[in-house]
Amino acid sequence: MQKFFSVDYSRCVGGGLCVMAAPKVFAQNEDDGLVIVLDDNPPAEEHENIREAARLCPALCIHIDK
Template identity: 50%
Template sequence: MKVTVDEDKCCGAGTCVLVAPDVFDQRDEDGIVMLLDEAPAADQHDAVREAASVCPAAAILVAEA
């Protein structure tokens, strides 16, 4: 799995951080998503998929390997 984020689309809702805190964080100054791990371990894949699906701005892209 490879994860990418589009910071320009991010609206700072933070749902990704709640669902997958080991993979996503938010910048303190504006709440925009920060990708902590672009190739998360297998045990994080379900959470990353969920984070992408619930992102209100569709800012998270997941490519399955």
């Protein structure tokens, strides 16, 4: 099954704008601040939040795949 989104972890610079946009889907590693995906198969009601996270991400590492 195709995922709704994917994350290019190698590009993440921390900062956590994705966490502010979609706190049920993204978190930050306590040590380095880099993104952690909490839910890689999120329900439809989270999709707009994830689109917003992708728009806000300064490193363009969140990709909407659907």
